[in-house]
Amino acid sequence: MVRIIAGERKGRVLATPTGSATRPTADRVRQALFDVLAHAPWGGPALLDGAHVLDAFAGTGALGLEALSRGGAQAVFFETDRSALAALRTNIHACGWGERCTVYPRDVTNPPAARATPASLLFLDPPYHKGLPTKALAALKAKGWIAPNAVAIIETGRDEPLPFTDEAEDAPPCAHDLLAERQHGAARLSIWRLA
Template sequence: MVRIIAGARRGRVLAAPSGGTTRPTADRVRQALFDVLAHAPWGGPALLEGAHVLDAFAGTGALGLEALSRGGERAVFFETDRQALTALRANIHACGWEERCTVYPRDVTVPPAARATPATLVFLDPPYHKNLPGTALAALKARGWIAPNAIAVIETGRDEPLPFTDETEGAPACPHELLAERQHGAARLSIWRLA
């Protein structure tokens, strides 16, 4: 069972599609993530309060909805799976946040031009082992979806290399700043300040 952990909609149970297509971030992992966001020297309440959130590969929308519950202003969700979209829309409705949320049923690696305020907080929870974080972020940035110095939270498989790193000798330095990294079971979370 997936639920919102804290804030205005604390305890709200979220719908999740059956089957293995969608892999919602576990409650304990979300709790640990939002603890880091709330208490890190580069984070704190100001990071979430009034944030414009973008939840890419949204699935149930648990990450974006958690951010809204904790003070975020608006959220944009990208998702392509039909069952996940049904659950996502049901979860937005159950929270009463239709006016604060926009859902794009399309591939986040080929987004339309931004029609909303650029996101200050970005969540990417793509399918593991497909090398999607860098592609998605580059596309979102090019189309105006991401604010300067936004914070990006990326979930990958524990055994995947960190996004934006290349151990090849002579590779250019990563323009993004790695702020934190945590491992939880099969998941690895990395938090970045985007250049």
């Protein structure tokens, strides 16, 4: 069972799609992640309060909806899987946040030009081992989706190279700052301040 952990919609159970096309971030991992965001010297309440959130590879929307529950203002979700899209739309409706959320049923590595305020907080939880975080962020930046100095949280496989580092084969030259890194089971979370 996946639920919103804290904030305005604390305890709200989220619909999840059937099958193995999506891999919702476990409640304990989301709790650990949001604890880091809330208590790190570069984070705190100002990071979430009024944030414009972008949840790429959204699945159920658990990450973006958690951010809204904890003070985010607006959220944009990108997802292509039909059953995940159905669950995502059900969850947005159940939370009563239709006016605060926009869903794009398309590939985030080929987004349209931004029509909303650029995101200050981004969540990327793509399929593992496909090099998608750097591709998605490059595409989003090119189309105006990312605010200056935005924070991006990227989930990869534990044994997968960190994006934007010498470990990653497709790492572009950049000045992104790694703010924190945590491992939870098979998942590796890295948090970046985007240049």
